[in-house]
Amino acid sequence: MNDVFGYIAYGENEIYHRGALLSALKLLHYCPAAKIIVATDGPDMFRGYPVETMAISAEQKDLMSFDGRYHFGIKAGCLAEILKRCDRLLYMDTDMYPVGDISRAFEAISPSRSIMRLREKPHAWTPRLAGQNIRIGAYVVTGHEPMWNSGVLGVHRHNLSALLDAHPPMLAVHEIAKIDAAEQFCIGIALSQVNRTIGPHRLKIRNYNTRGKKAFASPLVLQFFKTYGDYPIAEQIRRAGWYRLWRSPLDLWRQRRRWSF
Known part of the structure; x- marks a missing residue:
């Protein structure tokens, strides 16, 4: 298996790039053989380090973010691009970092099972999506679906099509529900269809996301x-x-x- 740890770092705020790099260094401390890919618009910040960079162009960011209308679409688009380069991907947000060996996570990733950070409590905004004919692949959103947090995401390449299906409806979810979490909402739904399941990661990972x-x-x-x-x-x-x-x-x-x- 070609197993890859992934990060995505873009924008003008240095902390996202440095956060990804420090998390990657911590990862290499606990998992010295880790293969790491960072999708970034600032590849120079990672030059010389034992990570592979995947450059994100301005044109790609415009396309992935629906011409700047929903910038978290960039994360979703980059996840799909990284997954094209591996068999199993374990992704972490730049404010997540390991405090132990997390390589065992790949054993839990299969075509029928993905892992995400955690299942969130019901949100008041999801019923706004009822009757809006929002489709994720063949699935029609009801507004009563659970939402999984995508700060950690483990996914098999077999489910690349699900990630691709999750991207187009994100803009509608964002604009109708007036929330920024459309990316993880749509990804969670896409990875739950056609006999697929999602489970929490339960890995030695801490965060600074508040x-x-x-x-x-x-x-x-x-x-x-x-x-x-x-x-x-x-x-x-x-x-x-x-x-x-x-x-x-x-x-x-x-x-x-x-x-x-």
């Missing part, structure tokens, strides 16, 4: 490369393995006046 966590971790991500960016790659990987991005009780206390953690 406002409070981002406020703490983002400066540390940038500081890692200011401090160690000129070190040999092997040493950067070693240091990345124990580099802390999560908050201690004292850190939480210092953030106690934040309205969102």
Whole structure:
């Protein structure tokens, strides 16, 4: 099996690119043989590191994002492009990072089973989609489907067609429901059809995907490369393995006046 770990990093905010790279270095600390592909519009940030880059052009971003009307379409489009290069893909958002060996995840990925980060609680906006004739492949959206979080996604190449089916209706879901989560909503539905199932990942992966966590971790991500960016790659990987991005009780206390953690 050609198993690949994937990341997607695009845009002008450096933290997305550096976050992907630090997560990849942590991954290489725990899984030294990992094959990593990063879809990015900033390939220079990854030059010299043991990762393969897949360049995203401005034209591709326009096409994937429906001419800029829904930018998370870029993530969905890039997932499909990375999957074309492997048999099994384990993708992580740039604010996700491993804290142990997560290579066993590939054993749970098959043509009939995908993995995603978690199944979210019912959302108030999904009923707005009822009766709108939104189709994901042959399936007509009812507005009562569950939504899976796509911060982690494990998918088999056999299901490439499902990812491709999920992309076109994202714009309609976004514009009708007035939400940004159309990408993961449509992907979850597509990967649940035709005797396919989805399960939670249950891997040693942490994140900084809330406002409070981002406020703490983002400066540390940038500081890692200011401090160690000129070190040999092997040493950067070693240091990345124990580099802390999560908050201690004292850190939480210092953030106690934040309205969102």
